[in-house]
Amino acid sequence: MKSSLRKLFHTTAVRLSLKYSLAYIFILGLAFLVLYWFITVFVQDQIKINLLRESKKIESIYIGRGLKAVKDYILSHEQFKGEDHKYYLLVDRRGNIIAGDLKKWPLNLKTGDPVKNIWVSDKDIIGKVEDGDGFWPMIAIRFKDGSKTLIAQGIKGTEDLRETLFAIMAGIFTLIVILLLVLGLSLGRNIVKHAENIENACKGITDGDLSKRIKLSNRNDEFDTIAGHINDMLDELERFIKQSREASNSIAHDIKTPLNRIRNKLEMALLEKKECSLEFLSSVINDIDRIIKMINALLDISRIETGALRENWKKVNISKLIQEAVDFYQPLAEDRGIEISLNINNGLFINGNKQLLSQSMLNILDNALKYTQENSKIFILAKKEGNFIVVSVCDNGPGVKAEDYEKLTRKFFRLDKSRNLAGNGLGLSLVKAVMDLHKADLIFKENKPGLCVEMRFKAVQELSDSL
Template identity: 30%
Template sequence: MSETRANLLRSTPFRLALTFAFLFLLAFILSGAIVYQLMSASLARQLDQSIKETYSLIAATYAESDEEDLTTAVRDHAQFSQDKDQIFSLTDKNGNRLAGDFTASGLPEGFSMFAADLPGVSPGTEYRAYSGTVGGNNLTVAFSLSETEDLERIVLMSFGWATLFITGLAVCGGAVLASRVQRRLDGIASTMVDVSHGRLDARIPLIGNGDDIDAVSAQVNAALERLSALVDGMREVSANIAHDLKTPLNRLQMILESAADKTVSGEDVSTELTDARAESQQINSTFDALLRIAQIEAGARKARFVDLDVGPVVETIGEVYADVAEDDGKSLSTMIVPDTKWYVHGDRDLLMQMLANLVENALRHCPPGTAIELSVTGGGGHVLIHVNDNGPGIPAEEREKVFRRLYRLDASRTTPGSGLGLSLVKAVADLHGAAIALEDRNPGLGVTVSFPAVASA
């Protein structure tokens, strides 16, 4: 229990709750003090008004050279106030009492305060008095402050109890809220500990109320999803590299062993050296492609992005590969609407590399007689580049896999290539914020890369 209390006191949410509770309590006390002062002033004004009205009522009974009615009025008022909350004094100019409860002496005209010592009244009871001259006589009307003081005392006690209640409520509420927030923070910390120990499938639990902690937790979970996918991809790439490079490395070792044997026997090894160089170049090409993909995914080329028209890029690729396709028994055509500009924000060299890889992929895996078509269209705020063919296509279940590094279909394992061409295409598209879609054209494959369109440069 003591450890739990210590953890609660060290909790940032609990300290924040206490801070806000203290500020609220301070504001409550200040506002209460202001209200108390305003109430006291209002009660004092009302008391003075009541005293002055009573004084005026008694003074109005006086008629010139006739003190009888004035004396009677003072005597009647004194008799009606049995509890001495109101006391009255009427004295002549020599200070002799004519009527009333007490003899007022030494009180100035107007309002004043004095402590009365009267029978039936607690010693030192404070009175508020108003004195004046009526027909040559001194009239004093005094009201006790006991009722006002009792009311103020009740208000102060109520305010004190309210302060204690609010303080306890703030502390308890802060503890409850802090414990709830702390449990959620502990859940985040526990998830991070699990991730640090290699459990990349761990996720922060969400309560679904959409608050700040939920929003941050969702972002962290999304980051963990990307991290998990990245690590899985790295594992897959590592396994693929180990698998796909094992064969050329074994071939290279066999070639070098054969060359070594021929060297011992004095035979010519030029053929083996040529084969060894070809194998090493293929291995280097694979690593170069992997490095280039990594650089593209890191966003290093974004600084070179400009607004450009992709029409000339597509036309250039079509012109470069048209003869290659013809030599290979295939056809390559380019269709672009004349006098139309298709602007995107990107890197010209990377876009050309992307299109070249798509065209080469179609040329490599399609049989003679295949027709390949390059085209550009637009609509809905996007620029679409299409690479279509009427070749064998790609099975639907394989279309997402072909963008993985070093992934090759079973039918293409006997053809040249490293399995990185479409991976580079995906990396370039992602860098440009573009989406790639593969669709069945019955027969053939349609590849559409959708770029966000920009205004004309």
């Protein structure tokens, strides 16, 4: 238990929670002090206003009914002494006490002055009252005959109000502090729990278990959102590692086969001690070229996927680029009796790398020619749909099952029926990399029979100086 609490308090989450809680407590305490000061000032102002009103009242009594009426008013108040915490003193012009609650006139109090705080002790008060020693607010007025009176406000009520107010604020402050600490620790435990969940998943993956994932709490909070994104990233990482392993196996196999052929040919030449013929050298060079071509294709895909070829993009005339690709393969198509039907709108432009886009079009057209039977047709369509340019190449070959569409762009993936055809399984992988680089979509559709490969690019404004 102690180690668990120690671990909890050593986490960044709890330290941050406590730090912000302390900052909030400090601000809250400061706010309470300011509020306490404002309420105290307000109460003092109200006392001054009440004393001024009382002085006006006594003055009006004197004007209307004389000094005796003032004396009667003060004497009548003595029976309620202390209830409203008001005290009076009436003296004649010589200073002799006529009526009141105080034994003497305060030396520092003069008539005509505003309300002043004068020190009063128990010895200065006639009788026993609740109000004790302290600075009492007072005001004095002088009458025409030279007599004068003072009205004082005892501090018992004010002190009680201050104590009650302080107790309420202290209680609220303590409750809020406890709530903040509890919330801080609860938040810390929650964050630590999620962090441990992520840590356990990462540790499992580090130990080699690529299927490990972060558990979701189903609360759909920000932690679940982050965990969901991390799980998606782990899914992609697992897929990438799996593809990398498959690619490594395919690379090893595809390189090993021509290397074995080269070695066998060279070994036979050494055993027979014959001079190498041109045909022999040509076959060795062809095997080496196949290896180099495959390695170059992998390097191209790698550069494209890392975005290294994103620089120096220009506006590319897709209509012209498609026509150039068709012109390149037209002789091969005619030799096999394959007709290439074109339906291409003029003036279709996109932003991109012309060389990569041209290579992609050549790869797609090469695949279509491979899988299209002799004396058949290939359909090429290029048009503008809204803000997009759509290019599709459809053949009449055997087609591909819908569940295999996603596999077509994997490196070295080849359908069983295409194993006897030339190629290394990297053509559509390069096309996919180029499409991703251009933020374009690569879509496979059934042609009944055959396969349609569709590319969707974002269009740009037409230019006269097409590339």
